[in-house]
Amino acid sequence: MIEAALVAPGFAVTEPEKTVTVGFGRNAVLGVAPEVIAAVKSGQIRRFFLIGGCDGAKPGRDYYTKLAESLPRTA
Numbered sequence: 001m002i003e004a005a006l007v008a009p010g011f012a013v014t015e016p017e018k019t020v021t022v023g024f025g026r027n028a029v030l031g032v033a034p035e036v037i038a039a040v041k042s043g044q045i046r047r048f049f050l051i052g053g054c055d056g057a058k059p060g061r062d063y064y065t066k067l068a069e070s071l072p073r074t075a
Contacts, residue, residue: 029036039045049071053064 036045049068051064051068055062055064
């Protein structure tokens with residue numbers, strides 16, 4: 001399989017790189033805790049939304065993305 005993959009032509013089109021943010025374990029949040037606390041105290045952050053779930057790879061399975069995009073930018 002490896003030999004076949006090495007001689008394969010590859011993708012016809014290369015898409016630009018993009019970043020997909022996944023997983024926010026408690027350590028990631030704790031690393032910015034002082035900044036988040038300061039933003040809450042100053043009123044820059046007034047709400048938190050926790051979205052626990054995962055979209056599927058197939059079209060139409062983007063419930064959580066649509067939910068996140070529908071949330072108000074400011075409140």
